[in-house]
Amino acid sequence: MNMLSILKKELRSHFSSLIAYVVIAMFLVVAGYSFYTYLVMFLTFVGSDLKLGLWQYTFHYLRFAPLTLIPLLTMRLFAEEKKMGTIELLFTAPLRDIDIILGKYTACLLVYMLMLALTLLYPALIALYFGVEVGPLFACYFGLFLLGAACIACGTFVSSLTENQIVASIVTIAVLLTMWNLDWNEGIAGQQTIAVLHQISLSEHFLNFIRGVIDTDSVMYYVSLVFFFLFLTRCSLAARTWRGLK
């Protein structure tokens, strides 16, 4: 119940500030342009499989949204409350820390889902002229959603470490890009190390989804990342018991 109160308040504050609108608008500009250019590419090179390939290319490109735009949504979650001191009121209200964390996390996730929902226009258009295979498309959306869910959890954690929103967003972007690129150069380490890096990098699992494969491995990977970062957030909030507010 308390989690819902926080959720409602967070949604209100996402949409009463400019940031959520700007992030969504910019996302649609970049996503729309990439969709258009890939569509033209597939139409020009006749013979390539548009029904499957278009979504693979477009969704691979759309990874920029969770990796660089989500940090801008998550940066304020805790940093702003710390800066304004309002976190003290939440900590002294009859709320559990986990209510606060889940409320904020879920609100951000809903904003992200709205962002994704707005891109449903592209498959709707394609369906009119070429038809759409629902299965692979669903896998693409599901993958992008899970990637985003993990990125939001990471951003939530970083935001709980600082009271400076800019610092929170920069650090989140750096962490996410590193995690994405972790295994891109297979020459950096021995085969065994690379196998581990493949498992913990954000990109390898995401590529499964946009190939149209929903692998429980990959689902579990993203879900456990969410739990991991939310757990770290809880620890970071609990640190006030021994080191004060800041």
Next chain:
Amino acid sequence: MRRTLSYAVVTNDERNAADEHFGAACQRTLMPAIEVEHLTKTYGPSRGIQDISFSINKGEIMGFLGPNGSGKTTTMRILTCFFPPTSGTARICGHDILQDPFAVRRSVGYLPESVPLYHDMTVTGYLNFFAEIKGVPRRARASEVAEVIERCGLETHARRMIGMLSKGYRQRVGIAQALLNNPEVLILDEPTVGLDPRQIADIRGLIKNLGGDQTVILSTHILPEVSITCDRVIIIYEGRLLALDTPANLVQRIQKIPRLSLEADGPAVDIAAALQRVDGVRAVIPTHSENSPTATFTLETEPGALIVNELACCVCEGGWTLRALGPDPMTLEEIFIQLIDAQERIQP
């Protein structure tokens, strides 16, 4: 007759029993709203509190007095279950802060020092949100919010964005937030800091009206504020509790050596010598700078000596012009120094 007698005897016994019962009941209603036992909090080198114990009765307004960084906010944060103490404990309305923090949080309204507000919310929106997380039932929420808005004089600003409000109104919104859900205990951290005199008077009036029903802890570093609003005062310095008393008793304790200040035109050395000869003057301390044409002194006098007339005559007879003569109240710093000195003499 016999029957009446025995009846009377029984009544007396009963009355005694009833008296005892009544006494116990009194004790129950006088059960302290806040009991603090040996609270200690250490974090960082200089901050924190050491072994603080006190208890506050129901309906009392307790002033928390101390310079910045003395541990007022730390104590308040422990009482509001923001963080736990390193050792010791406290009970608020019978609920232990360590055993039952949620019951404590439900019975405490808290205004932190920084008056935290969401600037992008309206006053009503902000209060609605806190009413919700404080567990005011949905049906009662609107009337509860309307009531605190009225109590804090915010009716005309209820629909305004908080970010657009002046400091005084923001402070009121903060207090309104603390009042939500009618908490038994109110903890207000420096509620009048940064306000203009008119607003300070308003807020003090509001707090004074709370006393009786609600137990209030009010921190401040302004001494007069305490004597105006509070029933009792706790003085805290460097994390230690130095004194706990009513303002009147405290002033009496502090004013052991009455002091006067005197200002006159003339040669400082001569005036000082003349003043020193007046009966009842213990010491003459010059306080003026060398370049100043007027000589100013602080006079320490014997307790109970009424020598204002004598001092005035002394200056006039010397042929100098008396510019000012009056009581010289101690500053907060001096009170602290005196209390600390006393403390260190007891426990070197």
